[in-house]
Amino acid sequence: MIMGWVLLAIAIASEVVGTLAMRAAVSGSPWWYLLTAIGYTAAFILLPMALRTGMPVGLSYAVWASAGIVATAILAHFLFGERFTVITAAGIILITAGVAAIQSQH
Numbered sequence: 571m572i573m574g575w576v577l578l579a580i581a582i583a584s585e586v587v588g589t590l591a592m593r594a595a596v597s598g599s600p601w602w603y604l605l606t607a608i609g610y611t612a613a614f615i616l617l618p619m620a621l622r623t624g625m626p627v628g629l630s631y632a633v634w635a636s637a638g639i640v641a642t643a644i645l646a647h648f649l650f651g652e653r654f655t656v657i658t659a660a661g662i663i664l665i666t667a668g669v670a671a672i673q674s675q676h
Contacts, residue, residue, distance in 0.1 A: 571623060571624060571625070573623050574620045574621075574623030574624065574625040574630075575620075575625075577616050577617075577619045577620035577623065578616070578617070578620040578625065578630055578633060578634060580612075580616050581612070581613045581616035581617045581619075581620060581634060582613075582633075582634055582637045582638055582641070583641075584608075584609045584610070584612035584613040584616060585609060585610065585613035585634070585638045586609075586638055586641045586642050586645065587605065587609040588605070588606045588607070588608070588609020588610040588612075588613060589606075589609070589638070589642050590642065590645055590646065590649060591603075591605035591606040591609060592606040593646060593649075593650060594649075594650075617630065617631075617634060628672060629672055629673055632668070632669045632672045632673075633669055633673075636665045636666065636668070636669045639662075639665060640662050640665060640666070643658060643662065
């Protein structure tokens, strides 16, 4: 099961890199689109690999999606100066609480 969590963590990181590269491509070099494609491709290969280790799909997807949202929001604030408000922080807390609730069932 440890390998499943490792694969899931790499999938999350890949998806976040792909998303941030997509954002960078909007205002920069088109080469960022290549990194976007690589990041998303890696994420969509690694998530099923994590599932093959026996991780429940509901838990895996909840962690993947929520961690991606949280990491992207925080990193976009620092990398691109995007807003990070009290409402954003509250949303992150709610997302984290939701994933904790799902995880408690497994």
